[in-house]
Amino acid sequence: MSHPATLTTFAHWAAQTYGPAVALRSGTQEISYVELAERVDNCAGALARLGVVAGNRVALLADTCPEWTICDLAIAAVGAVCVPVYPTNSAQENAWVLGDSGAKLVVCGNDEQSQRVGAVPAVGLGELQGGPPAASPEVDPGDANTIIYTSGTTGPPKGCIITHANWWATLDGITSLSAMGQGSTMYLYLPLAHMFARTVQLATLLSGATLVYWGGELSRIVDELAEIRPTHIPSVPRLFEKAYARVASMLDKEQLAEYGPSIVQGVFGGRVVEALTGGAPIAKEILEFFDHCGIPIYEAYGMTEATALISSNSPGAAKHGTVGRSLPGVEVRIADDGEVLTRGAHVFPGYHNNPAATTETIVDGWLHTGDLGELDDDGYLVITGRKKDLIITSAGKNLSPANMENDLRQCQWISQAVMYGDRRPYAVALITLDAEELTRAGLSHEQGRELVGAFVKEVNERYAPPERVRRHAVLDHDFSVEAGDLTPSLKVRRKVVFERYQALFESLYDN
Structure with missing residues (x-):
């Protein structure tokens, strides 16, 4: 697909290519590709009048909404560098990201968010109005477009520099594999500060499809899916896991095979042709169930440093239990110690202000992912x-x-599970319960503990004795982003959990 070399003129290219087609939808509001370009121009002009020039870092702290997308494209239009900030970040976390990135300005979605940015000048999303900037900036494909801070599961977040060329390497790969196009509808509830959601945003607009934003309430996602009836859904595995657990708890095995498809199709709106998942493993059993229901889930693999995607299953080339083949132009090999390495135009140039970490991560052009894997x-x-x-x-x-x-x-009753056992005689686990599921079933916490105990025994039977969880503990509360146990993308911060519950882990080795 022919497109501009940088994202500076992307909105205008999309307007010329897709014209009156709906680009963005939120509730009853619809924005065409032509109107999107106009709004991007207005926002870019406002940024320019605030003194933003090419190369400046502009932080974007807001919830997932059309204005986020417009501002992101406007930052690119003036040649500046977007620094996404999670809305769930604390003031301390914001201070690190804003300070390390050297942000000149923070664009905030509301007043509460603007109170968590310290001394950095802040402006509201709704205030960025005006005419287009006086002149288009000179931007090269190798220039930075964004600095995305990783979740920091083991330490302070590191800023990943992503260039315009990096984006196109990944986006071209996605559009060559996906069936998404004009007439497709992408439902987005993930935070746009995360690389996965940001990639979905750009891939949707590159394809001429419609990006539909959630209403902002987790409890409404199921209702929204039925109302919006999307053709494409990107999600972390948890959405599909909970849907499967809910349906499986209502039906026996034979009923699940017979009635499961109609129930699941109803929940997801009846029009889904592709669902994409990544960020954590998903059980083969769940993938097979959704296939049976007529909703193929394509598991993908990547990381921020690789501009979101390294490999993906896709229509006509999917194998359950794998994360697919490498994207076009992407090289993958397995190191002697089993680590997955990748090389190509998708690999970022390095970490902002952290040359030591860059040198450790990229060796002879190969990005060391830190993940272990195999190629079949x-x-x-x-x-x-x-x-x-x-x-x-x-x-x-x-x-x-x-x-x-x-x-x-x-x-169905487990929310999170964390194994522990390094340099100990056997492995143990810390488990949290899904309070919502227990409440729905009318079960007490103690009843949930008993059900979990039986399930742990069942799972252990699938593993060799040395690989089993010998003992486990169940917390009386769940992990959360607010408490610091989870990253904003809902990954467990293992280091935090190990330190916070050290005494509990060690008690599992008593006697």
Whole structure:
């Protein structure tokens, strides 16, 4: 697909290509591709009058909404660098991102958000109005378009520099594999500060499809899916896991096969042709169930440093239990120690203000992902775990916790599971309950603990004795982003959990 070399003129290119087609929808509001370009111009003009010039860093702190997309494209239009900030960040976390990036300005979605940005000048999304900037900036494909801060599961977030050329490498790969196009509808509830959602945003507009934003309430997602009837859904596995657990709890095995498809189709609106998931493993059983229901879920794999995607399953080329083949133009190989390495135009140039981390991550052009994996005979990639999460018991047994944790999370009553056992005689686990599911079923916390205990025994039977969870503990509360146990993209901060619950983990080795 022919497109501009940088994102500075992307909105105008899209307007010329797709014209009156609906680009963005939120509730009853619809914005055509032509109107999108006009709004981007107005926002870009306002930024220019505030003194923003090419190369400046502009932070964007707002919820997922059309104005986020407009401002993102406007920042690109003036040649500046967008620094997305999670709305759930604390003032302390914001201070790190804003300080490390050197942000000149913060664009905020509301007054409460503007109170968490310290001394950095702030302006509201609604205030960015006016005519287009006087002149188009000179921007090269190799210039930075954005600095995206990783969630920081083990330490302070690092700013990943993503260039215009990086974006096109990934976006061209996606559009060559996806069936998305004019007439398609993409439902987006993920935070746009996350690389996955940001990529979905750009890929949707590149394809001429319609990006439909959620209303902002988690409790309304199921209702919105039925109302919006999207053709495409990107999500972390949890949405599909909860849908499967809910339906499976209502029906026996035979009923699930017979009535499951109609129920699931109703929940997801009846028009889904592609669902994309990544960020965490998803059980093969769930993928097979959704296939049976006529909703193919394509598992993908990537990281911010690789501009979101390295490999993906796709229509006509999908294999459950894998994260697909590498995207066009992407090289993947497995190092001697099992680490997944990748090379290509999708690999970022480095971390902002952190040359030491860059040198450690990119060696001879190969990005070291930190993930462990295997390539099968057909070139499909299988992720087996995270290198730094590997548990080596005192008996010398190597355990990758990802598979066991994923299997445990398939339980309807379990929200999170974290394995522990490095340099200890056996593996143990800390488990949190899904309070919403317990309440829905009218069960007490103690009844939930008993059900979880039985499920742990069932899962253990699938593993060899040294790989089993010998003992486990169930917390009386769930992990949360607010408490710092989870990243904004809902990944467990293992280091935080290990430190916070150290005494509880150690108690599982008593006697």
